[in-house]
Amino acid sequence: MYAEVIIPLALPKNYTWSVPEQWHSAIRTGCRVEVELRNKKYAGIVKRLHEEKPAAFEPKAIGNLLDNEPVIHPAQLQLWEWIAQYYLCSEGEVMAAALPAHLKLSSETILVFNEEAGDDFTHLDNDEFIVAEALHIKKELKLTDVQQLLDSSHVYPVIKRLIEKKICFVWESLKETYSAKKENYVVLNPEYGNEDRMADLLNNWSRGPKQLELLLAYLHLIRTEGDVTRAALLKKSGASDAQLRGLVDKEILRIEQRTVDRIHYLPRDITIDFELTPAQQQAFDQVNNAFQQKAVCLLHGVTSSGKTLVYIRQMEQVIRRGQQVLYLLPEIALTAQIIRRLKQHFGGYIGVYHSKFSQNERLEIWNKIRTGELKIILGARSALFLPFSDLGLVVADEEHDPSYKQQEPAPRYHARDAAIYYASLFGAKVLLGSATPSVETYYNATTGKYGLVELTERYGAGKLPEINIVDTKALRFARMAPVKKEEPFAGASWLTDTMGAREDSGDAERGKKEVSESPTGARDNGKPILSPALHAAMDKALAAGKQVILFQNRRGYSPYQVCEVCGWIPQCRYCDVSLNFHKLTNKLHCHYCGTVYPPVHTCAACGNHRFVQRNFGTERIEEYLGDVFPKARVARMDIDSVRGKTAHDTLIQQFEQGRIDILVGTQMVVKGLDFENVSVVGILDADSILNFADFRVSERAFQLMEQVSGRAGRKDAEGVVLIQVANTAHPVLGYVKEHDYKLFYQHEIAARQQFGYPPFSRVIRVTFRHRDKEVVQSAAQFFANNLKKDFEPWLVGPAEPVVARIRNQYLMELLLKLPKDGHTISFAKVVIQQQTAMVQNARGWRSVVIIPDVDML
Numbered sequence: 001m002y003a004e005v006i007i008p009l010a011l012p013k014n015y016t017w018s019v020p021e022q023w024h025s026a027i028r029t030g031c032r033v034e035v036e037l038r039n040k041k042y043a044g045i046v047k048r049l050h051e052e053k054p055a056a057f058e059p060k061a062i063g064n065l066l067d068n069e070p071v072i073h074p075a076q077l078q079l080w081e082w083i084a085q086y087y088l089c090s091e092g093e094v095m096a097a098a099l100p101a102h103l104k105l106s107s108e109t110i111l112v113f114n115e116e117a118g119d120d121f122t123h124l125d126n127d128e129f130i131v132a133e134a135l136h137i138k139k140e141l142k143l144t145d146v147q148q149l150l151d152s153s154h155v156y157p158v159i160k161r162l163i164e165k166k167i168c169f170v171w172e173s174l175k176e177t178y179s180a181k182k183e184n185y186v187v188l189n190p191e192y193g194n195e196d197r198m199a200d201l202l203n204n205w206s207r208g209p210k211q212l213e214l215l216l217a218y219l220h221l222i223r224t225e226g227d228v229t230r231a232a233l234l235k236k237s238g239a240s241d242a243q244l245r246g247l248v249d250k251e252i253l254r255i256e257q258r259t260v261d262r263i264h265y266l267p268r269d270i271t272i273d274f275e276l277t278p279a280q281q282q283a284f285d286q287v288n289n290a291f292q293q294k295a296v297c298l299l300h301g302v303t304s305s306g307k308t309l310v311y312i313r314q315m316e317q318v319i320r321r322g323q324q325v326l327y328l329l330p331e332i333a334l335t336a337q338i339i340r341r342l343k344q345h346f347g348g349y350i351g352v353y354h355s356k357f358s359q360n361e362r363l364e365i366w367n368k369i370r371t372g373e374l375k376i377i378l379g380a381r382s383a384l385f386l387p388f389s390d391l392g393l394v395v396a397d398e399e400h401d402p403s404y405k406q407q408e409p410a411p412r413y414h415a416r417d418a419a420i421y422y423a424s425l426f427g428a429k430v431l432l433g434s435a436t437p438s439v440e441t442y443y444n445a446t447t448g449k450y451g452l453v454e455l456t457e458r459y460g461a462g463k464l465p466e467i468n469i470v471d472t473k474a475l476r477f478a479r480m481a482p483v484k485k486e487e488p489f490a491g492a493s494w495l496t497d498t499m500g501a502r503e504d505s506g507d508a509e510r511g512k513k514e515v516s517e518s519p520t521g522a523r524d525n526g527k528p529i530l531s532p533a534l535h536a537a538m539d540k541a542l543a544a545g546k547q548v549i550l551f552q553n554r555r556g557y558s559p560y561q562v563c564e565v566c567g568w569i570p571q572c573r574y575c576d577v578s579l580n581f582h583k584l585t586n587k588l589h590c591h592y593c594g595t596v597y598p599p600v601h602t603c604a605a606c607g608n609h610r611f612v613q614r615n616f617g618t619e620r621i622e623e624y625l626g627d628v629f630p631k632a633r634v635a636r637m638d639i640d641s642v643r644g645k646t647a648h649d650t651l652i653q654q655f656e657q658g659r660i661d662i663l664v665g666t667q668m669v670v671k672g673l674d675f676e677n678v679s680v681v682g683i684l685d686a687d688s689i690l691n692f693a694d695f696r697v698s699e700r701a702f703q704l705m706e707q708v709s710g711r712a713g714r715k716d717a718e719g720v721v722l723i724q725v726a727n728t729a730h731p732v733l734g735y736v737k738e739h740d741y742k743l744f745y746q747h748e749i750a751a752r753q754q755f756g757y758p759p760f761s762r763v764i765r766v767t768f769r770h771r772d773k774e775v776v777q778s779a780a781q782f783f784a785n786n787l788k789k790d791f792e793p794w795l796v797g798p799a800e801p802v803v804a805r806i807r808n809q810y811l812m813e814l815l816l817k818l819p820k821d822g823h824t825i826s827f828a829k830v831v832i833q834q835q836t837a838m839v840q841n842a843r844g845w846r847s848v849v850i851i852p853d854v855d856m857l
Contacts, residue, residue, distance in 0.1 A: 001051060002059060003027065005035055005044035006080070008096040008104055010089070010410070012833075014047060018059045027062075030070025030077065032103065034063040039170075043104055045072055045095060071103055071370070073387050075425040082421050088764075088829055088852040089410040097411055098385035100362040109143040111135060111159065111168045124165070127158045132167050181360070183260040184230040186218060186244070186253055201252070211246050214239040218253065230255060263361055268348040272316055276309060283455045284310050287431065290451025296420055296430040298399075298445040301455030302464065302739070303435045303710025304674070308338070310455070311395050312345055314431060315376060319349060323392025323428075324369070325376045328415060330401035331667075332356055332380055336649030337656075337674065338397075339378055346376055353379035353386060381406065381415030384422060391426040394419045399432040399441060400703055405857045412853050416441075435710060436703040436741060439696075439748055443759040465681070465712040465719030467737040470531045472687075473726045529616055529624050534682045534722045542632055542661055546679035550625075550664040551708045553688055555638040556580040556589060556617035561600070564612050568605040570597075576805040582640070583619055593807045621664045621684065629662065637665030670708040679719055681712040686725035690732065693802055695757045696857070698732050702744050705736045756817050758855070761794075762825050764816040765856040766832065768798070769809040769849040779845040780812035786835050787816070791828060794818050809849070829854075 001019040017035050019027055027033070032043050043066060053059070080094040096104070113135040121132045130149055135141055146155045162168050192198045198219075205212050217237035221228045234244065247253045276284055283299065287310065290297040301307040315325045327342075329335055332354045342350050351365050351374040368374045370387040377383050381404055396404070396416045404415040416432070423430045432441060432450070445452035458464065530538070538548050560578035562569045570579045572590035579588035579597060588597040602609055616624075622636040635641075635651060642648050648668075654660050655675060663669060683689075689701045705723060712719030725733065735744035753760050766783065770776035780798035787795055797814035804811055816832075818825050829852075836850045 001027075001049060002053060003033065003046050003062060004048040004050070005033060005062075006047050006091045006095050007035065007037065007042040007044040008099075009037075009042075009092045011092050012090065012837075014091060016054050016059050017062045019049070020061050023062070023065045026068070027065055028070050029074065030072040031068075032066040032071060034066060036060060036063055045077075045099075047077055047091070071366075071387070073370070073389060075391075075422070076385070076387055078425055079385075079418065079422050083411050083413050083418055085829075087411050087413050087854050088832060089412070093410040097382070097406075097409075100366050101359040102363045103366070110171055111141045111143075111146065111162075112171060113139045113168055114166055117165075117167045121167075124162075124167075128162055128165075128167070131158060131162060135168055180259045181261070182257050185256045185258050186228050186230055186233050187256055188218070188222070189251055189254060192252060208243075208246070210239060210243050213237060214243050215247060215252065261364060263351070263364065269346075270316060270319060270349070271345055271347070272312070273345075274309060276313065277306065277459065279455060279457050280306050280310055280459075283453050284313050286453040287314060287451070290453060291429045294449075294451040295424060295428075296432065296444075296449075297451035297453060298437060298441055299431060299433045299453050299455065300437055300442070300445070300741075301433065301435060302458060303707065304458045305435075305455040306459035307397075307433045307435075307455065308341065308674075309459075311397070311431065311433065312342070314393060315346070315395070318392040319346065319375050321392060323390050324372070324374075324388050326383060326386070326388065326391060326394045326419065327376060327378045328383065328394065328396045328404070328419060329378065329380060330398050330403035332648060335378055335380070336646075337652050342376065342378065349375040351377050353377055353383040355380070355382065381413075384415050384419055388426070391423060391428045393428055394423045394430045396430065396432050398434055398707075400434045400436055400438040402700070402857045405855075410851075412851075412856075414855055414857075417855070436706050439699055439745065439752065440759040442745055443749060463719075464739045465709055465721045467709060467721045467723065467739070468533065469728055469733055469737065470533050470722055470724045471726070471728050472528055472531065472724050473728075528724070529621060529684060530628070530682075531722070531724055534680075534724065535628070537680045537720055537722060538629070538662070538682070541680040542629065544679070545677075547655070547658070547660070547675065547677045548662045548680045548682070549669050549675075549678055549708070549711050550621060550662065550682045550684055551666075551669055551704075552616070552618055552621055552664065552684045553666055553704070554580075554615065554617040554685075555619065555640055555666055556591075557583040557619040557623075558613040559615045559617055561611045561613045563603040563606060563608055564610040565608040566603060566606040568603050570600045570604075572597075574806075574808040576803055580617065581613070583623070584640070592803065615685070615688075618664055618666060625662055625664065632661040633659065634662045634664065635660045637663055637668045639666070639668075642668065667704070669711070670704055675711060678712050681709055681719070681721045683708060683721070683723045683725075686723050686733070687727055690725070690727060690730050695752075695755070698744075698748055698751075701730075701732045702735055702741075705732075706739065706741070709736065709739075760820065761817045762820055762854075763856055764818065764828065764832070765853045766814050766816070767801075767851040767853065768812040769851070770847060771808060771810070773810040775844065776810045776812050776848060779839050779842075779848045779850075780814060782842075782845075783835050783839055783850070784814050786838070787814075787831065790831060791816060791818070 001024055002016050003019050004014045004016050006014055015037065017033075027046060027049065029046050029049060031046050033046055035042055035044050041063065076098070080091050080098065083089070083094050084091045119136055121129050124132055127150055131141070131146055134145070134149055143155070146159065150158065159170070163170060192201060214233070214237045217239070218228060218233055221233060221236060230244070234241065244253070248255055283301070287297050287299060299307055299310060311327070315327070318325050329338065335352055335354060339350065339352055351368060353362065353365050357365070365374070365377075366386060369377060370389065372389045377386055396419060399416050406412050406415075420430050434441075437445070441450070444450045541548055558581045560569055561581065570588060571577065572579055572593065572595055574595060575590055575592040577590060577592055580591055581599070582589050585596070586599060588599060600611070603611070618636050618638045619640070622634055625632065625634045635654065637651055642651060655663050658677060683705060686701075686705065689704055690697065692700070694700070709721040712721055723733065723736070731747065732744070735741070735747075752758065757763070768776045768780040768783070770779070777798075784795060784798050794817045795814065796817065798812045799814070801811050801813050816828060818828055832852050836852075839845045839848060839850060
């Protein structure tokens with residue numbers, strides 16, 4: 001018997017091992033096995049068992065069978081294979097992304113003393129002598145032990161010399177890293193389970209009164225809450241551990257250690273306590289009808305139309321049939337708010353899965369899904385890889401969001417599209433939801449590939465917010481008038497970021513301070529943060545007790561600074577990008593490689609000390625709002641301010657509860673969050689959204705602006721959205737102003753067809769990386785020349801991307817815009833893999849990294 005085994009390496013094809021006879025009856029597809037490849041041990045997954053001996057090599061034997069039951073279902077293996085083939089990666093790379101770390105195990109290097117070496121180590125140098133002495137005493141040392149002995153992480157040369165001198169040899173062991181959580185429970189001695197016996201004990205109590213109080217507290221807890229933990233009992237009774245030990249010593253109580261879940265689940269219950277509106281009921285019925293004909297249905301509903309309630313009713317149908325539901329969300333930030341709503345209706349049927357959970361927690365959720373104990377999983381794209389046993393429905397909320405597409409590392413899959421394939425393996429239905437569907441999805445829906453249901457009115461007959469366009473070109477040179485001091489929440493109303501603005505005498509000193517004083521010695525000289533119109537709208541909203549959301553798609557304090565004399569801009573030494581100043585750390589940060597630099601006070605080109613700060617990030621906006629609205633409670637929501645497993649949830653709950661008046665943030669504030677009291681939304685710099693060099697720029701801009709505007713005016717609140725932009729003639733602004741997705745789609749689909757972009761083609765981008773610019777250019781050109789023979793009409797490039805160097809790696813890209821023909825696309829993928837092998841086998845290009853990205857975003 002032979003086994004095709006997937007191991008977490010980027011192998012072009014899976015390796016085959018032989019199965020020792022002792023495991024013939026126990027081994028099954030989906031089980032983990034211990035295998036060895038080039039003296040390294042791996043925990044691999046058995047993909048296929050067969051009796052075909054490989055002709056080209058003699059297979060090695062499997063070292064150990066790690067599981068009695070499969071940890072992977074057959075449908076998952078099919079999904080892995082499809083992702084590997086479709087997205088041009090290896091199944092090993094998919095496995096590395098899909099499995100929790102504890103199922104992959106870790107290979108640990110162990111040094112074993114060679115008894116034939118004796119005990120004479122005088123011929124060794126100092127480091128070798130230290131390790132050899134320790135080995136002679138302990139016989140075995142882990143790699144980490146050697147690092148501690150030598151107080152260094154660079155121990156491989158020492159180990160290599162010891163092996164060459166035959167002092168020791170090396171072997172690899174796999175260690176299980178998961179540990180179950182244990183909890184101490186207090187239980188009553190069965191002898192006192194009889195009521196008469198307990199009454200007799202209490203009536204004739206002759207021990208200390210504190211122990212009696214502790215016992216009575218225990219009896220109360222056991223009746224009201226069931227099982228009682230040691231920690232809960234001590235907290236409830238206020239007793240000491242010594243008093244509890246006294247009752248244990250007297251054999252009245254006992255302490256039992258039990259294995260418990262790390263995540264607390266509510267009782268399993270379905271409670272649907274709402275009625276759908278007529279529009280929602282119609283949409284619900286239409287989705288059911290669509291599922292009679294199609295496996296996939298798009299629910300296109302305007303913001304705040306109540307799509308989530310339709311999802312809940314669809315999920316209820318599936319759960320009552322005993323099947324499972326996968327509810328996908330693009331961002332972790334959304335899970336906290338949605339999970340609270342879903343738990344009200346489905347209780348302990350629901351679990352959450354995303355990257356903020358610990359590895360132990362992830363493995364426990366994995367096992368509950370595999371056994372069917374959890375019926376609904378809410379999670380980001382990684383939840384797609386969970387081992388569902390009977391999947392009935394996939395909900396992909398905000399299906400348009402680019403966060404569904406994995407960027408780095410491989411597999412570069414799109415969770416929405418992969419979920420559609422995964423659902424097909426179970427015969428499950430897929431419900432896609434969005435107020436601003438992706439152009440490809442809406443095209444599939446309008447051409448009949450998917451079902452289409454539209455929800456055109458807001459829940460509770462609410463109105464879509466009014467959109468106002470604010471021209472920032474006129475503001476840059478405008479003379480600002482002071483604001484009356486008695487206005488609510490108003491401090492100074494001038495714009496700190498104006499070019500050539502003159503403040504009135506009452507505000508002159510403060511204006512000079514804002515302009516001249518900055519943490520890096522740079523002057524402010526850029527776009528306005530708040531226009532008078534937005535400032536006034538915020539004043540009115542705050543005075544009425546309403547909330548405000550401000551959106552800026554840049555984090556940090558200032559995106560870049562420029563020398564006022566020669567125009568030099570501080571840049572990252574490893575990337576071709578400017579450095580972003582973060583005031584909280586007082587450092588310059590590269591947002592591409594993460595390198596941090598000290599602030600720059602002197603121009604490296606001309607030696608001048610005068611810098612001008614350009615543009616503004618969320619950190620600076622937060623600081624500015626604190627000055628302008630001193631009575632308002634301001635919070636920031638971006639990747640820098642929201643860290644930790646519960647940080648998102650805490651901030652969102654504070655905003656929901658009205659403990660925050662103004663929330664400023666990046667795309668985290670855009671995506672599907674539901675806040676009832678928001679009446680004003682400000683998009684502070686729409687030009688930064690509209691000016692990307694990408695064929696999807698209009699689609700992304702419309703989606704971002706329409707989604708963030710949808711946070712305003714929900715429920716019965718009147719909403720207003722102000723978009724600050726210099727390019728007021730951009731056509732996307734007109735569609736956003738009218739909330740007209742269909743008109744935007746008609747314009748965009750015509751342009752896509754004219755220039756041959758998706759959905760009328762399939763795009764594959766191939767990126768080349770290398771430390772040497774000439775090497776990467778020559779490799780990319782060779783690659784492109786070989787593709788021209790078969791794909792010249794559809795080949796674009798190679799060319800440098802907008803950011804041509806990241807982490808000291810130079811980049812080149814080429815694009816294949818292939819017709820939507822299955823044979824052509826499959827042939828192109830084969831050719832790309834062949835050319836990749838050719839380039840990487842050539843002597844001068846072996847170290848060139850080649851990255852194919854199918855359906856790139």
